[in-house]
Amino acid sequence: MSKPGSTYKVSLNAGNLRMLSRHVMSSLDSRVAVIILVVFILLAILKPFLIGPYPIVFEDIHGIHFGFLLKDYNIQAVHWQIDHLLSYTPYELHMDRSLLSPFADYDPSMGYSRHWLGTDIIGRDVLSGILNGISIAFKVGFISSMIAFVVGVTIGGVGAYFGNIDFKMSLWSLWILLLVGIFGLYFAYFDQQLSDTFYSINQSWILLLLGVFSIYMIERYSNARALAMPLDALVVRILEFFKSIPAILILLVLLASIQSKSIWHVIFIIAFLRWATIARYARAEMLSVKTLEYIKAVKSSGLSDWRILYRHALPNTLPSVIIVTAFGVSMAILLESTLSFLGLGLDAYEVTWGSMLSEARRNFSAWWLAVFPGVALFLVVASINILAEKLNEILNPKLKSQNTPVD
Amino acid sequence: MIPTLWVIASVAFALSHFTEVDMIAQKMEKSGILLEKVGFDYFQKEYQILAKKYQKDLPYFYFAIKPDNYPNTLNQISTPSNKVMARTWLNKGYTWQSIQTKLSNHIIEGQSSTDDLQKTDFPPLPKFYWHGLDNQYHLWLKQLLVFDFGRSIKDDRAVMTIISEALPWTMMMSIIAIVIGGMIAIPIGSRLASTENVQLVKIVTTALYMVYSVPVFWLATLLVIFCTTDEYGSWLHWFPSVGVKSGYYESFSSRLWYSLSHLILPIFCLCIHSMAYDIMQVKTSMKNQYSQDYVYTALAKGLSKDRIRIYHVLRNALIPIITLVVSSLPVVIAGSVVIETIFNIPGMGRLLMNAIYSGDWPVVYGIMICTSFITLCSYLLGDMLYMWSDPKIQLDK
Numbered sequence: 100m101s102k103p104g105s106t107y108k109v110s111l112n113a114g115n116l117r118m119l120s121r122h123v124m125s126s127l128d129s130r131v132a133v134i135i136l137v138v139f140i141l142l143a144i145l146k147p148f149l150i151g152p153y154p155i156v157f158e159d160i161h162g163i164h165f166g167f168l169l170k171d172y173n174i175q176a177v178h179w180q181i182d183h184l185l186s187y188t189p190y191e192l193h194m195d196r197s198l199l200s201p202f203a204d205y206d207p208s209m210g211y212s213r214h215w216l217g218t219d220i221i222g223r224d225v226l227s228g229i230l231n232g233i234s235i236a237f238k239v240g241f242i243s244s245m246i247a248f249v250v251g252v253t254i255g256g257v258g259a260y261f262g263n264i265d266f267k268m269s270l271w272s273l274w275i276l277l278l279v280g281i282f283g284l285y286f287a288y289f290d291q292q293l294s295d296t297f298y299s300i301n302q303s304w305i306l307l308l309l310g311v312f313s314i315y316m317i318e319r320y321s322n323a324r325a326l327a328m329p330l331d332a333l334v335v336r337i338l339e340f341f342k343s344i345p346a347i348l349i350l351l352v353l354l355a356s357i358q359s360k361s362i363w364h365v366i367f368i369i370a371f372l373r374w375a376t377i378a379r380y381a382r383a384e385m386l387s388v389k390t391l392e393y394i395k396a397v398k399s400s401g402l403s404d405w406r407i408l409y410r411h412a413l414p415n416t417l418p419s420v421i422i423v424t425a426f427g428v429s430m431a432i433l434l435e436s437t438l439s440f441l442g443l444g445l446d447a448y449e450v451t452w453g454s455m456l457s458e459a460r461r462n463f464s465a466w467w468l469a470v471f472p473g474v475a476l477f478l479v480v481a482s483i484n485i486l487a488e489k490l491n492e493i494l495n496p497k498l499k500s501q502n503t504p505v506d
Numbered sequence: 507m508i509p510t511l512w513v514i515a516s517v518a519f520a521l522s523h524f525t526e527v528d529m530i531a532q533k534m535e536k537s538g539i540l541l542e543k544v545g546f547d548y549f550q551k552e553y554q555i556l557a558k559k560y561q562k563d564l565p566y567f568y569f570a571i572k573p574d575n576y577p578n579t580l581n582q583i584s585t586p587s588n589k590v591m592a593r594t595w596l597n598k599g600y601t602w603q604s605i606q607t608k609l610s611n612h613i614i615e616g617q618s619s620t621d622d623l624q625k626t627d628f629p630p631l632p633k634f635y636w637h638g639l640d641n642q643y644h645l646w647l648k649q650l651l652v653f654d655f656g657r658s659i660k661d662d663r664a665v666m667t668i669i670s671e672a673l674p675w676t677m678m679m680s681i682i683a684i685v686i687g688g689m690i691a692i693p694i695g696s697r698l699a700s701t702e703n704v705q706l707v708k709i710v711t712t713a714l715y716m717v718y719s720v721p722v723f724w725l726a727t728l729l730v731i732f733c734t735t736d737e738y739g740s741w742l743h744w745f746p747s748v749g750v751k752s753g754y755y756e757s758f759s760s761r762l763w764y765s766l767s768h769l770i771l772p773i774f775c776l777c778i779h780s781m782a783y784d785i786m787q788v789k790t791s792m793k794n795q796y797s798q799d800y801v802y803t804a805l806a807k808g809l810s811k812d813r814i815r816i817y818h819v820l821r822n823a824l825i826p827i828i829t830l831v832v833s834s835l836p837v838v839i840a841g842s843v844v845i846e847t848i849f850n851i852p853g854m855g856r857l858l859m860n861a862i863y864s865g866d867w868p869v870v871y872g873i874m875i876c877t878s879f880i881t882l883c884s885y886l887l888g889d890m891l892y893m894w895s896d897p898k899i900q901l902d903k
Binding site: 126128281285289290291292339340343344345347348349351352355356429433436437440441442443453456459460463464466469470473476477480481484485488 | 517571572573599630708712715716718719723728731735737738840844848858859871873874877
């Protein structure tokens with residue numbers, strides 16, 4: 100990809116951003132994708148103003164309160180209030196209005212606000228459910244991709260940069276690592292309480308801190324003979340193991356064995372599945388970046404290894420990793436919807452697109468439960484995929500030669 | 507491959523013991539033996555009998571490093587709540603003798619005091635316990651070598667039988683889907699790469715991205731709602747309702763024939779998503795080949811475009827295509843969980859979901875190990891196919 104001897108650096112400056120935006124604006128599909136994505140992001144950001152249990156701002160006998168900051172609050176004797184745009188929250192049940200079609204007869208004399216997209220079997224409003232699903236989808240998608248990106252690039256890049264012979268630790272540090280590992284795990288697992296205040300798990304934290312401190316001191320100040328650690332071989336083995344596990348199975352088994360799930364469980368499990376792919380790309384890129392002339396030049400100027408990694412080597416490995424991460428965002432959103440559809444994602448109490456689709460499957464006559472969340476999911480995933488493909492066309496030099504006739 | 511398989515089997519073993527699931531207690535619950543109904547002595551005896559039968563009263567691993575006052579294995583304690591209490595007391599430093607005498611009486615959780623327990627003379631230090639070959643891990647490995655995955659909790663049938671009943675459905679569906687997908691994707695992709703009509707290629711690529719972004723379970727749900735029932739008018743009722751006619755079939759071909767009309771929709775859903783991705787991959791890899799010099803030479807020689815496309819460019823672009831085919835092989839065994847759940851096909855995917863919902867963990871781990879095994883075999887097959895397609899690639903040892 101980059102020839103030895105060339106300087107190749109990716110940086111986020113005005114020139115690159117202008118090139119990206121010009122490429123995106125040049126075709127119709129990506130313009131539509133950007134507009135759709137911007138609309139959805141705005142809806143997610145403005146969610147406190149659109150739906151919520153308390154009014155946006157109201158004055159009470161106790162004073163002025165903002166609705167989205169309150170949790171459990173008894174509203175008494177309101178002086179004035181500014182209501183939300185939509186009158187329903189995703190969690191309100193109206194058992195008397197179950198399975199209302201969006202085309203059902205409505206006039207304002209019925210005593211309730213109109214359900215624009217219908218209700219589900221326990222009376223939850225579909226429109227507010229879709230808005231709730233947007234914020235959950237974006238949270239899960241972006242945060243899990245960011246975690247997978249950071250972890251994957253670090254592990255893959257460090258493994259490839261140090262290779263099998265460049266990472267040296269002295270024998271002392273190795274022994275300390277081994278002992279701290281074994282005894283730390285021992286004290287943490289057998290949480291012995293041998294006196295009223297002394298828990299042995301505290302011993303393992305103390306041991307960990309002592310171990311890290313002593314390893315740092317040894318590496319910094321001693322001139323002991325250093326052994327080469329085969330870091331790259333270890334990383335390759337780990338990545339191979341992750342590749343051969345069938346992802347769906349690990350996902351389902353891990354999720355089904357956790358009793359009470361929060362959104363962070365889902366985020367971390369999805370990131371746990373995605374980081375190996377990113378690490379593989381980062382490692383492949385780093386192997387070719389390592390041979391660049393200017394890395395050798397920087398090394399000979401005396402910077403420490405970690406600084407070279409962080410400021411010079413890793414940024415150059417980012418192009419194909421960013422592409423994979425961009426596609427990973429849409430895959431994470433789809434994965435979260437699939438999990439909620441199967442009932443293994445967030446709690447059944449949370450309203451998200453997948454759970455609405457699984458309700459549609461149970462009630463055949465409620466087509467609005469299937470069509471509208473699915474359309475929202477499709478729009479978000481399609482926009483992200485199209486924009487990721489545009490990013491791919493810019494950053495991937497193999498495709499550049501095919502698509503830019505006159506550049 | 508063998509080390510990875512061994513690691514996966516160990517991970518399955520570890521998972522099945524670190525998730526807080528007590529198989530014996532679940533089994534007893536299912537057969538109606540509850541502590542309140544039958545009394546403590548009967549419950550304890552039943553637990554011990556079942557534990558001995560499923561060999562759950564053995565230690566976990568070959569060796570262990572535990573504090574001094576632990577017994578050889580805690581798995582011989584009869585009830586799970588007793589086990590938890592014993593562990594808490596042992597961690598506080600009481601002797602095992604005193605705990606054992608205390609546990610033989612029926613204890614209601616939370617009401618016992620620790621007055622009648624003796625503390626050890628000296629704080630417990632770590633000690634190395636050697637358990638020998640008589641432990642659950644060794645038995646697990648031994649059973650795996652003969653493909654015995656244990657027995658299901660629900661109906662006590664061998665897991666291998668359950669899996670082998672569900673496997674033909676999944677294999678049938680997936681093989682048909684892969685074949686149809688390949689037969690459509692490779693010609694379309696290669697034609698897309700060789701055409702000079704840039705506008706058409708742009709439109710088709712965008713359309714393919716749209717199709718690729720459609721969530722499979724959404725499409726399947728829409729098809730099920732609209733096309734399989736009479737709700738929206740019988741003019742839309744093209745396909746029979748979900749599920750397949752199960753029962754005893756004489757042979758593979760009779761099974762396929764009778765359930766074909768039920769399988770059209772699932773195979774369509776399976777194909778669409780993978781086909782969009784396949785076409786894009788084929789097109790990308792063939793475009794890479796088209797920018798090389800030998801294509802100019804072939805054109806200059808006077809070969810027709812079709813011949814160049816099929817006999818020269820496609821052969822050189824085979825490596826990503828082989829990757830695609832190989833990575834869709836695990837789906838043949840593992841099935842597509844979502845599609846089989848929606849269309850109610852009794853394959854491996856639906857078996858996995860039902861096992862997870864009902865807490866039938868031996869089946870889950872059996873499916874996991876089978877799928878990992880097939881995945882590793884398919885990577886091996888992929889390596890051999892790479893060597894066949896490109897003679898410059900050799901196994902580097």
